[in-house]
Amino acid sequence: MSQPSSAPAASHQDRPQVRTTLDRVPLGLLARVTDLSLEGLLRRRLLDLGFVLGAHVRPVRRSPLGDPTAYEVMGAVVALRRTEAAGIGVSYRDS
Amino acid sequence: MLDASTIASPGMPPVKPLQASRLALSGRPVVALAGNPNTGKSTVFNALTGLRQHTGNWPGKTVARHDGLCVSAGRELVLVDLPGTYSLLANSAEEVIARDFICFARPDATIVVVDATCLRRNLNLVLQVAEITPRVVVCLNLIDEARRKGIEIDAPALARDLGVPVVPAVARDGLGLDQLVATVLAVVDGQVVPQPVLPRYAHDVETRAARIAAALEPMLDGRLNRRWVALRLIEGDPTIIQSIAEQRIDG
Amino acid sequence: MADPKTMPAYLVRLQADASGLTIDGQDVRDHMVGTLYRRAEQIADACSHAAAGAASGATAPAPAPAASSRLRRKSWDSRLDDLLTAPLWGLLAMLGVLGVLFWLTLVGANYPSRLLGRLLFGLGDALSALFRAAHAPDWLHGLLVLGMYRSLAWVVAVMLPPMAIFFPLFTLLEDFGYLPRVAFNLDSLFRRAGAHGKQSLTMSMGFGCNAAGVIACRVIDSPRERLIAIVTNTFVPCNGRFPTLIALASIFFGGMGVAGATRGAIAATAVVLALVLAGIAVTLLVSRLLAGTVLRGIPSVFVLELPPYRLPQPGRILVRSIFDRTLFVLTRAAMIAAPAGALVWIMANVSISNTAGIPGGAVGGDTILSVVASLLAPLGRFLGMDGYVLTGFLLGLPANEIVLPITLMGYTSAGTLTEVEGLASLRGVLVANGWTSLTALCVMLFSLLHFPCGTTLLTIYRETGSRKWTALAALLPTAVAVTVCALVAGGARLIVAAFP
Numbered sequence: 001m002s003q004p005s006s007a008p009a010a011s012h013q014d015r016p017q018v019r020t021t022l023d024r025v026p027l028g029l030l031a032r033v034t035d036l037s038l039e040g041l042l043r044r045r046l047l048d049l050g051f052v053l054g055a056h057v058r059p060v061r062r063s064p065l066g067d068p069t070a071y072e073v074m075g076a077v078v079a080l081r082r083t084e085a086a087g088i089g090v091s092y093r094d095s
Numbered sequence: 096m097l098d099a100s101t102i103a104s105p106g107m108p109p110v111k112p113l114q115a116s117r118l119a120l121s122g123r124p125v126v127a128l129a130g131n132p133n134t135g136k137s138t139v140f141n142a143l144t145g146l147r148q149h150t151g152n153w154p155g156k157t158v159a160r161h162d163g164l165c166v167s168a169g170r171e172l173v174l175v176d177l178p179g180t181y182s183l184l185a186n187s188a189e190e191v192i193a194r195d196f197i198c199f200a201r202p203d204a205t206i207v208v209v210d211a212t213c214l215r216r217n218l219n220l221v222l223q224v225a226e227i228t229p230r231v232v233v234c235l236n237l238i239d240e241a242r243r244k245g246i247e248i249d250a251p252a253l254a255r256d257l258g259v260p261v262v263p264a265v266a267r268d269g270l271g272l273d274q275l276v277a278t279v280l281a282v283v284d285g286q287v288v289p290q291p292v293l294p295r296y297a298h299d300v301e302t303r304a305a306r307i308a309a310a311l312e313p314m315l316d317g318r319l320n321r322r323w324v325a326l327r328l329i330e331g332d333p334t335i336i337q338s339i340a341e342q343r344i345d346g
Numbered sequence: 347m348a349d350p351k352t353m354p355a356y357l358v359r360l361q362a363d364a365s366g367l368t369i370d371g372q373d374v375r376d377h378m379v380g381t382l383y384r385r386a387e388q389i390a391d392a393c394s395h396a397a398a399g400a401a402s403g404a405t406a407p408a409p410a411p412a413a414s415s416r417l418r419r420k421s422w423d424s425r426l427d428d429l430l431t432a433p434l435w436g437l438l439a440m441l442g443v444l445g446v447l448f449w450l451t452l453v454g455a456n457y458p459s460r461l462l463g464r465l466l467f468g469l470g471d472a473l474s475a476l477f478r479a480a481h482a483p484d485w486l487h488g489l490l491v492l493g494m495y496r497s498l499a500w501v502v503a504v505m506l507p508p509m510a511i512f513f514p515l516f517t518l519l520e521d522f523g524y525l526p527r528v529a530f531n532l533d534s535l536f537r538r539a540g541a542h543g544k545q546s547l548t549m550s551m552g553f554g555c556n557a558a559g560v561i562a563c564r565v566i567d568s569p570r571e572r573l574i575a576i577v578t579n580t581f582v583p584c585n586g587r588f589p590t591l592i593a594l595a596s597i598f599f600g601g602m603g604v605a606g607a608t609r610g611a612i613a614a615t616a617v618v619l620a621l622v623l624a625g626i627a628v629t630l631l632v633s634r635l636l637a638g639t640v641l642r643g644i645p646s647v648f649v650l651e652l653p654p655y656r657l658p659q660p661g662r663i664l665v666r667s668i669f670d671r672t673l674f675v676l677t678r679a680a681m682i683a684a685p686a687g688a689l690v691w692i693m694a695n696v697s698i699s700n701t702a703g704i705p706g707g708a709v710g711g712d713t714i715l716s717v718v719a720s721l722l723a724p725l726g727r728f729l730g731m732d733g734y735v736l737t738g739f740l741l742g743l744p745a746n747e748i749v750l751p752i753t754l755m756g757y758t759s760a761g762t763l764t765e766v767e768g769l770a771s772l773r774g775v776l777v778a779n780g781w782t783s784l785t786a787l788c789v790m791l792f793s794l795l796h797f798p799c800g801t802t803l804l805t806i807y808r809e810t811g812s813r814k815w816t817a818l819a820a821l822l823p824t825a826v827a828v829t830v831c832a833l834v835a836g837g838a839r840l841i842v843a844a845f846p
Binding site: 041044045048049050073074075076 | 181182184186212213214215216219
Binding site for chain 3: 132133138158159182184187188212214215216217218219221222223240244245246247248249250252253256257267294295296297299300303307310311314326328329330331335336337339340
């Protein structure tokens, strides 16, 4: 795609918008939190770490054994297991 | 202290179970040290207190507590190193301890150590502390590392946006720490009165909070920040009622 | 109105009135945390600028600032992370780091240990001369110099150099920020074992001292997973056991004491590394066992921050590792070594048949120590060791450091610690008492897997507040140690029998 990188919120129709869960976002792509389907302590923990509605999250690396994955969120790097990341609904722009 | 969220009557004796250890008994001002994990909070603590430290556990908890004495320009401050937390929303024992200390032991000032390379997540905690007490001083640590990563932070602008003093520092090299202590002393003495700019929630939340805060007024006696307690009740935090009850009965 | 009794009830009523509020279909708490973060983000973006040259100066409201600045050029720490958490290299790097750590400790500690040994035992000889000159009774000289002083000298000579090398190096890794990467790399293994990913952090602390490792288990919030981490922490060899492992590996697998060759040091390092890996494997297996039986439950939340790497401060590291760790552990060991040395000297010199007589006169014969050792001998042989070693492990309960010295004291007929100046003479004593590579292997395995030391048990009791769990933390590892040693010794015997 020849589009310059722009704010996901600003350009709705430029590229196909993929709605999925965080564990399925390819490494390096920027995603945006759309909903949290987790409950209880885990939900509160993730909110505290910045996985709030509308936050930008980017998977940056995977553990050598495949799980967990490290995500960049709010300027910090936080590792989540696949089961937990699967509870975070996101949308990202396919490139 | 002019802000609506002021905690009133600073002359009230601190509540017993959370008192800042033996070091505080002599009427020295008490300063809490808060911050995210990995922000260099203990570096700041060690640099300010040196070997004058006292280590123990928080009452009834398996969480280590460090108190220390900071001596500067003939003044002595008791520094209480709170557990490193991402928030004060009571999701863990550490967060309850940090919150209860700021809220009930009412330190004369609270330093929030902030990692300049990761400002967003750290400011979240600053805002939460400022919701409880206006007497906040931000220690903007690791500015050298931020610079290496190509981030320059405008400390005066940050102080303006937050409404509290911000002191840039490189704690590991001791840079900025004298200024930090001087600022803290100014806040303790009332020469500087921070007026935090607090986030405003949705209209429904704010009106409800105001209503509950009014209902709480005769009960809290000005001991606690009413708006903050009201907000905790609205969000359904189960630990706050328990903490208030414990404090009231013990004190 | 402000009655403390009725207030909580009133607050509960207020809270009930407020419950169920939603903002734009969102739970009110989510709304509040979201608002806080939006404000934090807003302020952070308004106050941060790109530092160097080309920046436009004013705030360019970048919509995804985390993205733009970082994608263009990768910082050194993210490149380092690419390597240290890469599929194959990440794991190899981990092994490499651990290996280098052991190798430096092993090689670096050898010479100072010998020097210190010569110095301290020389001082002991001077003390002996002083006692003789003062015509002090034999038993007093024996108790104080041969018992207490020599145990103390041994512990200092054997423990101080490796600790003074290991602790600063470990603190360096810790301050650099490597440990969370280890947890990140290994989490999958711990998840499958039903344990918490942060258990690898508490295990890392255990390398220094198991009591410290047990305290470190506080970082695990779930009580179930915390107990698993506490009970299994002893499978990581602490600094009290490392010198023993290093000494035995050097003598029996590194050819050290015969000829100090680099190849030998590498072989010894490989043996120590293999033992540590075996300890990790046992940790995972026992964790799995616990998670499947007494500590069943659902795995808890795993959220781990990977903080940026930080250049460590050498001065701070030295102060912290030498004062907080090395001297702390050494003082504790020394305080136990001195009375234990006295006790063992008495046991080795008071003869059962001659208890009324003056101690110190017993030569060989039926001393308390030899009686105990011979009682334990069948079990010791069954486990590939002997009665004296087993006695050493039992008497070494207060501190693992003194296991080998006690054993040696039992071997020497005079009932006192021999002057062990370095590994060569140590090898001589051990071989003379029938040690083979198999004995050394079994002793090392037993040391790795057996019950935690007294301090650690006390810490476990304090942290769990439960006699039951403390007892389990002592019995379970012992059962594992006995099983493993019996299997190794029995297997070796079978092989020898099959291929004579």
